[in-house]
Amino acid sequence: MELNVAGKTINLTDDGYLADLSQWDKDVALAIAKEEEVALTDAHFKVIEWVQNQFKKGEALSVRGIKGSGVIDIKEFYALFPGGPLKKATRIAGIPKPKSCI
Amino acid sequence: MKNLLILGAGTAGTMMANHLRHKMSKNDWNITIVDQYKTHYYQPGFLFLPFDTYTEDQVRKDKKKFIPKGVNYIQKKIEKIIHTENKVVLEDETLNYDILIVATGAKIAPEQVDGMNGPNWHKNVFDFYTFEGSLALRNYLREFKGGKMVVHFTEMPIKCPVAPLEFVFLADSYFRKKGMRDKVELTYVTPLGGAFTKPKATAALSYLLKEKNIKVVTDFAIESVDNDNNQILDYEGREVPYDVLVTVPTNMGDDLIKRSGMGDDLNFVPTNHFTLQSEVAKNIFVIGDASNVPASKAGSVAHFQAETLTDNILLYIDGKPLKEEFDGHANCFIETGNGKGLLIDFNYKQEPVEGKFPFPVVGPMSLLKETRLNHFGKMAFKWIYWNMLLKGIAIPFVSRNMSKLGKKLN
Numbered sequence: 001m002e003l004n005v006a007g008k009t010i011n012l013t014d015d016g017y018l019a020d021l022s023q024w025d026k027d028v029a030l031a032i033a034k035e036e037e038v039a040l041t042d043a044h045f046k047v048i049e050w051v052q053n054q055f056k057k058g059e060a061l062s063v064r065g066i067k068g069s070g071v072i073d074i075k076e077f078y079a080l081f082p083g084g085p086l087k088k089a090t091r092i093a094g095i096p097k098p099k100s101c102i
Numbered sequence: 103m104k105n106l107l108i109l110g111a112g113t114a115g116t117m118m119a120n121h122l123r124h125k126m127s128k129n130d131w132n133i134t135i136v137d138q139y140k141t142h143y144y145q146p147g148f149l150f151l152p153f154d155t156y157t158e159d160q161v162r163k164d165k166k167k168f169i170p171k172g173v174n175y176i177q178k179k180i181e182k183i184i185h186t187e188n189k190v191v192l193e194d195e196t197l198n199y200d201i202l203i204v205a206t207g208a209k210i211a212p213e214q215v216d217g218m219n220g221p222n223w224h225k226n227v228f229d230f231y232t233f234e235g236s237l238a239l240r241n242y243l244r245e246f247k248g249g250k251m252v253v254h255f256t257e258m259p260i261k262c263p264v265a266p267l268e269f270v271f272l273a274d275s276y277f278r279k280k281g282m283r284d285k286v287e288l289t290y291v292t293p294l295g296g297a298f299t300k301p302k303a304t305a306a307l308s309y310l311l312k313e314k315n316i317k318v319v320t321d322f323a324i325e326s327v328d329n330d331n332n333q334i335l336d337y338e339g340r341e342v343p344y345d346v347l348v349t350v351p352t353n354m355g356d357d358l359i360k361r362s363g364m365g366d367d368l369n370f371v372p373t374n375h376f377t378l379q380s381e382v383a384k385n386i387f388v389i390g391d392a393s394n395v396p397a398s399k400a401g402s403v404a405h406f407q408a409e410t411l412t413d414n415i416l417l418y419i420d421g422k423p424l425k426e427e428f429d430g431h432a433n434c435f436i437e438t439g440n441g442k443g444l445l446i447d448f449n450y451k452q453e454p455v456e457g458k459f460p461f462p463v464v465g466p467m468s469l470l471k472e473t474r475l476n477h478f479g480k481m482a483f484k485w486i487y488w489n490m491l492l493k494g495i496a497i498p499f500v501s502r503n504m505s506k507l508g509k510k511l512n
Contacts, residue, residue: 014301015301057366057372058366058372058394058396059366059367059368059394060257060258060259060366060367060368060370060394062257062258062293062323063257063293063323063337064214064215064256064257064323064352065257065367068367074323074325074337075337078337078338083321083338084295084321086293086321086323087295087321097295097299098258098293098294098295098299099258099294099299099300100258100263100264100294100298100299100300101263101264101300101398101432101434101446101448101454102263102264102267102298102299102300102303102307102436102446102454102470
């Protein structure tokens with residue numbers, strides 16, 4: 001799968017997530033957020049930055065883990081990304097979908 | 103004399119003691135292994151204990167039995183690792199090390215979710231990741247007359263990520279055999295986007311849930327267990343009622359890692375994915391569930407890691423560069439109930455796919471496909487575990503790195 005943003009071709013996995021975080025930028029985030037029907041604000045970008053940093057550090061991501069983020073609490077997380085916040089926030093942030101082994 | 107110290111005499115630590123005692127000079131190196139517990143549990147057996155497939159004695163043995171001669175075994179609590187001084191403090195003595203292997207595993211942390219280990223813990227709210235939980239669940243199920251069974255896991259990562267799915271498949275099979283399947287409503291609750299999350303497995307296996315009439319609730323991030331009303335709640339306010347809840351709590355590394363200031367938020371030790379050297383200190387290595395490497399937390403993974411780590415410890419002693427070799431290889435039999443099973447073989451990069459294993463065309467095992475032979479493989483694994491795996495004996499035809507032979511790749 002592919003996504004075209006501002007003349008660039010972005011590679012996506014079969015489930016619509018970025019194949020390569022290095023292709024991520026704010027325009028890509030805005031384009032994916034539009035598909036997810038999320039209007040991005042500064043508050044969203046703070047969460048996105050935290051999620052990306054956790055991923056780069058190799059930390060496991062979970063909704064419960066947001067408690068320790070110091071960025072937002074869980075209720076706010078749901079308010080920003082309604083209906084599956086982790087799934088949506090990771091997709092907009094350009095990092096892999098939270099998965100199991102099968 | 104120099105000292106190599108292994109913390110934890112579970113699957114990974116025991117395998118390392120066996121590998122290294124054979125490879126390291128007895129004149130130059132003392133090997134010591136420390137664990138506070140006496141009993142070695144066959145953890146995959148905790149999946150079968152609730153259904154009366156295994157007895158208590160088939161899943162537990164004395165740890166000491168598996169520690170080789172020439173290795174000093176200390177059964178004491180570990181207080182702290184002082185990695186800046188190459189010391190480990192035990193309850194009543196302090197050990198010095200030249201090389202440290204951390205193999206302290208992962209354990210359930212039900213206290214991370216409100217109400218989980220509340221008044222109904224091991225009464226109608228059970229885990230099956232501990233001997234006590236699994237046994238209490240067996241006793242409960244022997245008397246169970248029917249109702250709503252909810253099988254749930256809290257968040258990733260967990261040990262053997264496929265175990266909750268296997269549990270719900272085996273529960274279907276168990277109630278069928280007892281002639282009471284029509285009296286039990288089975289629901290599988292996951293924090294992820296689906297019961298299956300990888301494209302090939304989703305395509306190949308989604309039929310299982312329909313065929314077995316198992317309801318699925320997805321994207322459920324649990325906030326609390328409501329013991330008064332027997333229901334679990336998520337952060338969106340969704341409620342899933344149960345008569346019996348079988349849950350996998352948050353899995354965390356040992357508290358020792360936290361006390362020693364060596365872990366991440368879940369007490370897993372940051373570790374190089376390919377060499378298994380810790381990022382804490384060059385003379386500290388991590389194996390098995392204790393590390394933060396993005397491989398499955400499973401015995402087969404520890405087995406493959408042990409082969410790479412043995413080589414790397416010998417290279418480290420010789421002052422040579424380490425092999426960047428471990429590829430996240432996992433190989434797991436998965437029970438699907440009714441005497442059938444699946445086999446998956448995958449690594450960091452390659453998702454589980456269909457094919458034949460270990461040999462192309464002839465197999466005899468089939469990948470990502472339900473067969474009776476795969477179920478027999480899972481049953482045979484208990485013998486392999488006690489008699490080969492723990493002793494560090496290589497499994498014939500299964501290499502430490504994942505092979506692409508026989509796999510249907512795009």
